[in-house]
Amino acid sequence: EAGVAQSPRYKIIEKRQSVAFWCNPISGHATLYWYQQILGQGPKLLIQFQNNGVVDDSQLPKDRFSAERLKGVDSTLKIQPAKLEDSAVYLCASSARWGIYNEQFFGPGTRLTVL
Amino acid sequence: QKEVEQNSGPLSVPEGAIASLNCTYSDRGSQSFFWYRQYSGKSPELIMSIYSNGDKEDGRFTAQLNKASQYVSLLIRDSQPSDSATYLCAVNAKGNSGYALNFGKGTSLLVTP
Numbered sequence: 030e031a032g033v034a035q036s037p038r039y040k041i042i043e044k045r046q047s048v049a050f051w052c053n054p055i056s057g058h059a060t061l062y063w064y065q066q067i068l069g070q071g072p073k074l075l076i077q078f079q080n081n082g083v084v085d086d087s088q089l090p091k092d093r094f095s096a097e098r099l100k101g102v103d104s105t106l107k108i109q110p111a112k113l114e115d116s117a118v119y120l121c122a123s124s125a126r127w128g129i130y131n132e133q134f135f136g137p138g139t140r141l142t143v144l
Numbered sequence: 145q146k147e148v149e150q151n152s153g154p155l156s157v158p159e160g161a162i163a164s165l166n167c168t169y170s171d172r173g174s175q176s177f178f179w180y181r182q183y184s185g186k187s188p189e190l191i192m193s194i195y196s197n198g199d200k201e202d203g204r205f206t207a208q209l210n211k212a213s214q215y216v217s218l219l220i221r222d223s224q225p226s227d228s229a230t231y232l233c234a235v236n237a238k239g240n241s242g243y244a245l246n247f248g249k250g251t252s253l254l255v256t257p
Contacts, residue, residue: 071250133245
């Protein structure tokens with residue numbers, strides 16, 4: 030079974046530029062998550078989708094971050110404009126179930142550096 | 145604020161010993177608990193999940209849960225140098241919009257030959 034795919038793996042941009050990350054979850058997984066992991070910290074949830082609907086985006090900085098999951102499969106996370114403090118690893122995860130039994134499986138992540 | 149606390153370490157154990165990693169959480173409504181292993185420069189990898197009080201064993205790993213004490217631990221028996229990594233505790237609880245995982249900052253484990 031193929032795992033969660035993400036691209037690009039690395040991205041370097043200047044502050045105030047825009048960037049987009051792509052995620053393809055494990056086949057059949059209805060729930061998709063985007064996390065931000067800053068060095069030395071645990072992952073922090075940004076947004077959660079159930080199929081193509083948003084379940085939780087309470088920690089997404091909506092003035093600059095946006096995400097969509099068209100057709101309930103692939104997802105894109107965008108940052109516009111980027112700030113220095115957005116430098117982090119952006120992780121996508123998926124789970125087959127929603128609720129308390131939501132074992133989540135992570136993709137390899139995208140390491141973003143904002144200069 | 146739902147907190148998940150872990151000792152950052154590093155926890156150093158000799159090869160072959162038992163490594164004990166601990167995690168406490170603040171939300172009494174938490175219902176499921178997960179341990180992830182994260183090697184440097186890699187993404188988190190799920191190694192254990194536990195939902196009920198008591199012990200759950202999987203190979204060299206044992207997860208222990210005590211909901212009354214709001215405490216979850218991970219034991220690694222016969223530790224190997226390849227177990228050297230950061231171990232993340234994740235706690236699942238229902239919020240206003242759905243279920244979300246809160247992660248601790250992780251404990252760094254170093255297994256010395």
